[in-house]
Amino acid sequence: MRVGLLGLGRIGAFHAATLAAHPEVTELVVSDAYGERAAEVAARVGAVAGDAFDADAIVVATPTSTHAELILKACAAGIPVFCEKPVAPTLEETARVVEAAKDGGTLVHIGFQRRFDAGYTAARAALRSGEVGDLHRVHMLTADPRPPAAEYIPLSGGIFRDCHIHDFDILRWVTGREVESVFATGANRGAAFFAEAGDVDTSAALLTLDDGTLVTMQGSRYNGAGYDVRMELAGTRCTMAVGLDERVPLTSAEAAVDFPKGEPWPDFGARFEAAYIAEIGAFLAAVRDRGPSPCTAEDALAALRIAEAAELSRRTGRPARVAEVTA
Numbered sequence: 001m002r003v004g005l006l007g008l009g010r011i012g013a014f015h016a017a018t019l020a021a022h023p024e025v026t027e028l029v030v031s032d033a034y035g036e037r038a039a040e041v042a043a044r045v046g047a048v049a050g051d052a053f054d055a056d057a058i059v060v061a062t063p064t065s066t067h068a069e070l071i072l073k074a075c076a077a078g079i080p081v082f083c084e085k086p087v088a089p090t091l092e093e094t095a096r097v098v099e100a101a102k103d104g105g106t107l108v109h110i111g112f113q114r115r116f117d118a119g120y121t122a123a124r125a126a127l128r129s130g131e132v133g134d135l136h137r138v139h140m141l142t143a144d145p146r147p148p149a150a151e152y153i154p155l156s157g158g159i160f161r162d163c164h165i166h167d168f169d170i171l172r173w174v175t176g177r178e179v180e181s182v183f184a185t186g187a188n189r190g191a192a193f194f195a196e197a198g199d200v201d202t203s204a205a206l207l208t209l210d211d212g213t214l215v216t217m218q219g220s221r222y223n224g225a226g227y228d229v230r231m232e233l234a235g236t237r238c239t240m241a242v243g244l245d246e247r248v249p250l251t252s253a254e255a256a257v258d259f260p261k262g263e264p265w266p267d268f269g270a271r272f273e274a275a276y277i278a279e280i281g282a283f284l285a286a287v288r289d290r291g292p293s294p295c296t297a298e299d300a301l302a303a304l305r306i307a308e309a310a311e312l313s314r315r316t317g318r319p320a321r322v323a324e325v326t327a
Contacts, residue, residue, distance in 0.1 A: 001025060001287065004052030005059045006070060008032040008041045011084060011276075012061030014269065018277050019059065020045035024284045029055055033062075053077065057287045059280070060084065064155070068093040071108060071297075075100040080107035082283040085165060087300045089157055091325070094304055098297045109283045109293045110300040112169040114229075116278035119242040123233055124174045126240055133237030135175065138215040140167045141230045143223030145249075145266065147201060150193040158199045160184065160310040164219055168306040169299060170231065177209040178302070183319040184310040190222050205310055225249035226264025227271050247271075 003025050005016055012032070020028050028047035032038040038049040052058060053073070060070045060083040068088035074081035075097075087094040087110060101108040114120050126132050142163055148156070156162040172178065186200030194201045203219040226249030231242040246262035265271040282294045305325045313320040 001056040001284070002027045002029065002054075003057050003059060003284075004029045004031065004055035005047075005061065006031050006052045007060060007062035008034075008037050009061065010269070013041055014276060015059055015061055015280060016041050016045050016047060018280050020047055022281065022284060024288060053079065055079065057284070058082070059283075064089055064157075068097050071097050072100050075104045075106040075108070078104060078106060080109075080283075080287045082109045082111065082280070084111040085169075085300060086110075086157070086161065086304060087297055089161075091301070091304060091308060094297070094301045098301050101297050107286055107290075107293050108297045109279075109286065110295050110297060111279060112166060112173075112295050112299070112303070113272050113275040113279050114166055114170040115173050115275075115295055116282060117242075117272060117275040119245075120170055120174060120231065123231065123240050123242050127174065127233055127235070128176070131237065132233050132235035132240055135213055135233060135235050137232075137234040138171065138175065138213065139230075139232040139234075140171065140215065140217045141219070141228060142167055143218070143220040143228040144268075145223050145226050147191060147194075147221040150191065153193055153199055154197040156199070157307075158311055159186065159201070159203050159219055159221070160205075160314070161304065161307040163221075164203065164205075164217065164310065165303050165307045167217055167219075167231075168310075169295075169303040171207070171215060172299070172302060174231070174233070175209065175213070177211055177213065179207050179215075179306045179309075179322055180210050181208045181319050181321045182206070182306065182309045182313050184313040185317075186314050194221070200314070203314075205313070207306075223249065225251070227267050228265070229268075229271060 029050045030047045031052040042049040058081045184205035187202045188195045190201045201221040205217045207215040233240045246260045247265050249264035308325045309320040309322045
């Protein structure tokens with residue numbers, strides 16, 4: 001198939017290499033606001049620079065503020081589209097995309113790559129098979145080794161919408177449950193630009209699922225040891241951990257314990273490289289087979305509603321029910 005790619009920043013350039021090497025892709029057409037960057041990436045991966053909408057499928061990796069407009073354009077043209085998260089900065093815009101995809105029957109796949117990570121996939125299967133037993137508790141952690149650029153923070157939507165939205169999506173996907181309420185807080189322990197933007201650099205939350213299961217979550221923009229993303233499922237038969245590998249940035253205080261031995265993960269790109277490749281493959285397979293989306297716009301809306309509830313809780317200092325967050 002002929003695939004168009006819009007946006008050639010860090011993740012877009014990575015997708016360009018993945019798409020150019022994929023056997024389903026006969027031609028890759030790349031586009032970027034900076035024409036010289038499009039030409040450079042096209043030459044490097046063996047693509048052509050041109051109109052990305054002249055294609056059988058589209059991949060969107062542009063800035064967040066442009067996502068909804070581009071998805072709606074793809075839906076109007078009936079072209080299957082993969083878009084990096086989030087769908088849009090607001091619930092209203094996200095709901096518009098959900099309705100457009102539904103009305104037009106267009107395949108819309110939102111890029112929550114953790115669904116394609118081997119560890120999360122195994123944990124989901126273990127929970128459903130009964131290997132974990134009855135689920136009593138979940139813990140999640142997302143910690144960046146260093147903060148984003150200062151100019152990015154005011155546009156990011158805040159740590160719950162920008163960073164933890166991945167936790168909210170994977171929590172729904174792994175457990176098969178919905179979040180009913182969130183009690184969230186945050187702190188500023190680093191650079192002043194977080195507080196100046198009304199954001200925090202350190203986060204914590206207690207979530208309650210619709211079956212009463214308790215979920216704890218932590219986040220940081222200053223995890224200097226490396227990139228740390230984990231999930232623990234504590235059940236009546238075992239406690240299973242995702243992300244507890246030789247490269248997890250942990251140091252044991254116990255004598256004679258030398259785990260982990262590997263070089264810590266430097267960033268999300270290295271940690272989830274295989275997952276990013278797998279999600280693009282899943283999208284192309286869905287286009288080829290005219291199958292369903294592996295991660296729908298409805299899924300993205302559900303995760304954003306949890307993020308909105310978390311931000312509401314942080315700002316008001318009270319628990320917030322997801323049901324009170326509406327577009």
